[in-house]
Amino acid sequence: MKFTNFEPISVNIDLEGIGKKIRIFREKRGLTQEQLANKISETCDARTISRYENGESEMRMGRYIELCVALEVTFNDLLPDNTLPAVANCSSSYVKYCRLNEIHKLAADHVINALYLEQNSSFKGI
Numbered sequence: 001m002k003f004t005n006f007e008p009i010s011v012n013i014d015l016e017g018i019g020k021k022i023r024i025f026r027e028k029r030g031l032t033q034e035q036l037a038n039k040i041s042e043t044c045d046a047r048t049i050s051r052y053e054n055g056e057s058e059m060r061m062g063r064y065i066e067l068c069v070a071l072e073v074t075f076n077d078l079l080p081d082n083t084l085p086a087v088a089n090c091s092s093s094y095v096k097y098c099r100l101n102e103i104h105k106l107a108a109d110h111v112i113n114a115l116y117l118e119q120n121s122s123f124k125g126i
Helices: 015-028 033-040 046-053 063-072 085-098 101-118
Strands: none
Touching: 015 046, 033 063, 046 101, 063 085, 063 101
């Protein structure tokens, strides 16, 4: 199976709620947006962090986990209080994911997308 031309999966997640939590933890750690971006990766900048904090931008799972690691919080800590319990309980594998290199994280993201599409009856047969 080739992993090409994958579109991000839209899930009804409260981006503003996640953004507020990112800002709260960033400020608790005494970090500027630029300092947080530098802790994450070379491809992240202060503007990206600003967009996350304002709920203006979705992020891939890998970036979400990188934020958790950089902020020294758990997967669940960044989820808004109104998040579905099923989503909140998926933190058991995030530590393993964090230890993957960037290529393997991207592959994991694609596998998750493929599994979701396979499971969704409207996408069967693709």
